[in-house]
Amino acid sequence: RTVFWGLAAVTSLAVCGFWAFHTDTVPGPEPLPDGKIIFDHGPIADAALILANDFTGKINDTNSLLELRDAVQARSHALEGLEEQLAIQLRSPNPQSSAITRQHYNINISKLLMYQGRFEDAAEAIKKSLSTGDSASLTVSVRANLTAGLGICSLRRGEIENCIKCVGPSSCIFPISREAIHAFPTGSREAIEYFTESLKLNPNDLRVRWLLNLAYMTLGEYPEKVPRNFLIPLDTFESTVDVGHFQNVAPLIGLTSRGTNQAGGSVFDDFTGDGLPDLFTTSLGSRTAPKKRASQNRSTR
Structure with a gap:
């Protein structure tokens, strides 16, 4: 079996990103195709990656770890700037227009916090975006994405607790073996709740469906407990060539x-x-x- 490329995106931070839809209408659920190859053709853009790159400092010498460190640390200065602008908006005399602006600032702040590994702080910023959205006419698709973002924060937090602090030969290797099931399940359990809520708003988001299945795998509850309409069969990711198993x-x-x-x-x-x-x-x-x-x-x- 091959390592599914989507898992690599999750465990590195790839998956630390949000995605933005360009439509406000959410179609009804559709069954997965019969074949084993699945592509996500949705109008999705990895906004968080773009944002992080915009706020990353210039690197003249790619062989210099010091320049790389300074470039990455530039994101902290950007975060401080966004927080200052948000504070200004909180003092705005126009609550309605300020609500929309505050929502955008909180979303961008949460993205940068995720790239810094501050997942609890990022989740708080997302929750503020959702609460602000109640007065800012938040669309269904954006609400679904923000809810999925909360799931990513929880999943990443669980990954740190289990895959980094509790390193083992089977950690973070797909498909997840019994030895790699999370000993501390809180992160994945919360992620399942958020991903399920997001999929109720947008059932056809294949990325969130994959993360939901992955969260169940980390708890040893795949495929039995995955809702049938969101289940992605494991044989979908099987290779037609048996390359054997490499011991870690x-x-x-x-x-x-x-x-x-x-x-x-x-x-x-x-x-x-x-x-x-x-x-x-x-x-x-x-x-x-x-x-x-x-x-x-x-x-x-």
Whole structure:
């Protein structure tokens, strides 16, 4: 079986994005096609990725981790600017026009917060957008997207609690095995509620349907408990070629160290001259010296 590309988008932040529809009408639910290949042809744009790129600083030397760090940190300054503008809108003498503007600011703030990994703060900003939308004539499609955004915040929070803090050989590998079922289920459980609510508003959003199925998988409740009208059969993602199974030996050789590990690089070579491969890694944000993990006479081949 192949690793479904959509999962990679979820576990990296891809999935940290929202999407915007260009229509206010939501069609009725349609069954999945009989074939195994499914494409999402909806009018969707990854607005969060565009927003994050707009607020990312300029990088002149792509080999410089310092420039990369400064460019990413520029998003924090953008976030501060948006929050200042929102504070101005909160003092506006025109409640109706200000409500629409506040809604937009809260949406953009939530997107940047998600890219910073501040999922609880992002969820609060989304909830403010939804409550503000009550007086700003929020459309059905936008409400569905915002609700899905709450689900993404919950799913990502659960992913951090289970896949990063509790690293194991089967963590974040699709299809999810019993060993990788979340020990802390709150995040996925909340995500299921939000994704289901979003799909009731927009049943044909295939991205949200996939995330709903994925959330059930993390709890070991797929496919039995997935609502039938939202179920995506597992064989949809099966490969026609059996490539076998590759064992994840990273934990056995000490390559699952916890702590800061962002935007770094790695070199795999025999640095000690003992005929066995060694791994040298660096990480953006780490205040410790670069680490070299020697083979210690244990073959990693």
